[in-house]
Amino acid sequence: MQGPDLSVAAFLLLSALTLGGGGGVIFSGNIVYSALSLMVSFFGVAGLYVMLEADFVAGVQVLVYVGGVLVLTLFAVMLTHRIEDIKVSNRGVGKLPGLAAALAMFAGLIAALEVAPWKLPAEGVAHESFASTQSIGNALLGRYVLPFEVASIVLLSVLVGAVVLSRKEVAEPRVRDDA
C-alpha cells in the first residue's frame, strides 16, 4: 500500500525538521543561528499541522511565528548585540543539571503517555474530516466569542505596552508656570 508509507515518511521528515531545528536552537553557540534553527523548527511544526488536517492553524503558524515572532526576535538580537560579540553570545551554564532535568521530564512524559487513559473515539468509528477554516470561524464567533474579544483587548494592550516599554526616554518637559 502506498498511502501509509508516504504519510509515515512525511511524518518522519517533518519530525526530523522540527526536532533538528530544536536541537539547533539549544546547541548553537551563535544566537543568530539559533534564531534560524527556530525558523526550521516552526516550519516543521507547520508541516505536522498539515498532516493533522489543521491547515488553517498551519497557515497561522507560518504567518505569525515565521513572519512575526521570528523577525521580532532577530530585530531584538541585532539591537542588543554589538556585531563582534554575536559569535559568543549564546553561552549556556549548568548544562549537566539542565540536561538531567530535561531527560527526567522526558522520561516522565513518556511514562505518562503510556499509562494515560486518553479519551479516544471508539474502535471502528471512522475519522470524519471537517473543513478546518469554516469550523474554526464558527467556533470563534459562537462558543468562543468571549475569549476572542478578550484576545483583542490583550493584543491592544500588548501593542501599547510594547511601545511604552521600548520607546526612548524623552527629556522632562519644562513645567510652565504662567497659568
Place this chain on the structure above:
Amino acid sequence: MPEALGLQHFLLVGAALFCMGLYCVLTRRNAIGILMGVELVLNAANVNYIAFSRYGVGGVDGQVFSIFVIMLAAAEAAIGLAIVLGIYRRSGSIDVSQMTSLRG
C-alpha cells in the same frame, strides 16, 4: 486499513520538543535565548492540542485553543523583547546572570 500513524507518535514529538525548550530555558544565559526556549515549549503544547483535535473526541476545539496559544505567544514575544531592549538600554547587557539589581 489501520492508520499507520497514531496519537502517540505526535505526542512523542511534542514531548521531545517540550524537553528541548525546557533545556533551553534552563541553560541559556542570554535573555533572548530563553525566550526562544519558551517559544519551543509553546509549540510543543500546540502540537499536542492539534494532535488531540485530530485523534481525540474534541473536534475543532483543540485548533481554536492552539490559535489562542499562538496569539498569546506573539504577545509574549512582543512584550518580552521590549523588556529585554529596556534592560539592554539600562545596563548594557542581556545576560540574565548579571541582572542582580533586585537581589536582596
